[in-house]
Amino acid sequence: MASALTEKLSRLVKEVRGQARITESNVSDMLREVRMALLEADVALPVVRDFIARVKEKALGAEVVGSLTPGQVLVSVIQRELAATMGEGVSDLNLAAQPPAVILMAGLQGAGKTTTTAKLAKHLIERRKKKVLTVSGDVYRPAAIEQLKTVTKQAGAEWFPSSPEQKPLEIARAALDYAKKHYFDVLLVDTAGRLAIDEALMAEIKQLHAALNPVETLFVVDAMQGQDAINTARAFKEALPLTGIVLTKLDGDSRGGAALSVRTVTGAPIKFAGVSEKIDGLEVFDAERHAGRVLGMGDIVALVEQVTAGVDMAAAQKLAAKVKSGDGFDLEDFLDQLRQMKKMGGLSTLMDKLPSQMSAKASEADLGRAEKEMKRKEGIICSMTPQERRKPELLKATRKRRIAAGAGVQVQEVNRLLKEFEQMQGVMKKMKGGGLMKMMKKLGGMKGLGGMPGMPKLPGM
Template identity: 60%
Template sequence: MFENLTERLSRTLKNISGRGRLTEDNIKETLREVRMALLEADVALPVVRDFVKQVKERAVGLEVSKSLTPGQEFIKLVQSELESVMGNANEALDLACTPPAVILMAGLQGAGKTTSVGKLAKFLKERHKKKVLVVSADVYRPAAIKQLETLAADIDVEFFPSTIEQKPIDIATAAIDHGRIKFFDVVIVDTAGRLHVDSEMMDEIIELHGAINPVETLFVVDAMTGQDAANTAKAFNDALPLTGVILTKVDGDARGGAALSVRHITGKPIKFLGMGEKTDALEPFHPERVASRILGMGDMLSLIEDIERNVDQEKAQKMAQKFKEKKSFDLEDFRDQLQQMKNMGGMSSLLTKLPGMSQLPANLQDQVNDREFLRMEAIINSMTPGERQRPDIIKGSRKKRIAMGSGVQVQEVNKLLKQFTQMQKMMKKMQKGGMRNMMRQMKGMMGGGGFPGM
């Protein structure tokens, strides 16, 4: 997410960060570069124009904090303005009403609307402990109804059945009545999408909205369409009283134009980001965290939340105890670490949230490959419990069997064992308290392409 914009802005702002004083000339030059970076990221022109104007006005009368250089203060100012453009703070769903709270999902076909219904249902169920009912009022695509039913079964929330012979209003009102009788906290209504904005589609959803009076009307839009996403959202907002936006396919959007344009053009907050195909790949949108990521400063708060949510605390405690007692680190432990990493979205997701990772050399960034984790896990799974605990017994015939069982070459098994040996040495150094030695070891592993996933 935002790779192109982060790289361009980091390079531009790096040139000004060390300046002892800001002048009209160096601000002008930097702002020209910032403007080009935003336009290349497919941010809407009115947003770029207002952004640059605001930064320039604030920079001219800049009062510099004693702890910062003028250049650093300017970067802080750019970050503040990025946050402002995207909405300053996270705006959560407002579900404070007599249950069930009704959420209406709108959007174009192919934007990921039905998948987002499933993700949102799981989010509300797991993180907010809500009893959720989902229903499809898309009577034009039988596959959409079946898709939602399958998703509901996968995430273990109730699905209210509907057919293409029914009217959308009848489906939605029947689902809400069922939700009221069965004491559901939330009812999420999926609606029909079209390939473009048309009057027939708008009339139908306006009528549906009026009939069910939802507390939240969320517009689902594909981030990869750039500033078109903001323009489509505006067309919907002109017809419907939207309460927020869900940006999908953000993980495939290297530019970031949609995230920076939607709030400014529609006046409505982005409430969630869809970060992948999995049903748990939905993140609340925090403008301050996203601004920090855009400027290559990482997002430690989101990373901490990921760890708290996805790391198996029992396994982590066992690992800590093992570490404390100076017991050896084996391949079972190594596999657990790989699985925990996978649960947090993989190495590439983790790197986007670590400060300064955008400054890594391009050749190292290119080597980050989550498929490597899957291959390593498959190799370890092909071993016997005894082999995982005592890797030193894995010789010729065992290596061939493990390679065949995991669908790889013997060389891949050798590579994994070598990486594991390096990891084992690093853990021993940490147990002895040699943190400096351990950091040097890690640096050597990364530089040599030996670190897992690199």
């Protein structure tokens, strides 16, 4: 996330943190670097000027200059002001309305509105325990209605049918009537996007807004658009009373400027961030935690949340009871552990939340290789019979050759997996039934995920 900006700012943070004295000269040098990093990251010029002015004023204040550790205090000033630029803390959805609460999704074509609508439906169902209905008013884009139907099903929400022959206003009114009659808590309306801002788009969405009177009007913007995101945000702000922003594709944003600019340009808080293509890849946006990530400090809170959400508690307890009873840890259990890791979003999303000094040595290519290695291990175990998974001691030369052929790998890779499995067995015996739970606690004492038996090794780990 925001890799270029993070790389530059985290380097500056290291330099500043070690400063024994803060003077106007070294503050100016540091702010010049910060200014260049922000501009290169496509942050809007007015936003950069305002940010630099605020940091300079506080950097030369009594809090920093009079501190025993001025470098560290200055870093905290930068983090606070970054968070303030993006809107401090967390801004929740306002659902305090007579049901159904209508949420209108606005934005350009290609920003990820339809997928985000389904992700938001899943979030509302799982986190807020709401009964959710989705409807598509996009009668222009081929297959847009079917796309919403598909992703809504994945999210576990209900979809209201519409067709390209209908008028968007007619669709929205019919969906609202259905939502009222069937006691839905929330109605999510996916609107049409265009490839560029035009009068017809704005007139149509204004009409929809007036008819539906939504409690939330969310502007969905692609974080990778850079300066274009700011221009789009400004145009939508002039047309609609936006209540919040959803930043999509934040995981693919190498520059990171949009997150720092759209809040200032629209005046609306960033409420959610799309962090992966998966249906559960939507995070409540926390400005302070995102500021920490941009500065290369990681987001351990988000990491813990992701791990907790990904862990199947019932399965972990069942494994703990099994090992405790003396049944032992078998290859079926090993396969479950690999799948748990995949559920957590894979190595790349977990590493993204670690502080930069812990994850810097693992490049995208390294992570890609590690992800492939995990899939290969899964393929090897899936090529075994249920009996072989339960009794690994059966795996002699002939069986290993059959398994290798079935998984499309060399016999040496089967042997390597079995060796790692034996290491994991040893860990389980020492932990006396702690299973995945204790392993997760041990992660804190290991250098990243590569320190865990059975997990791929990454450079420098």
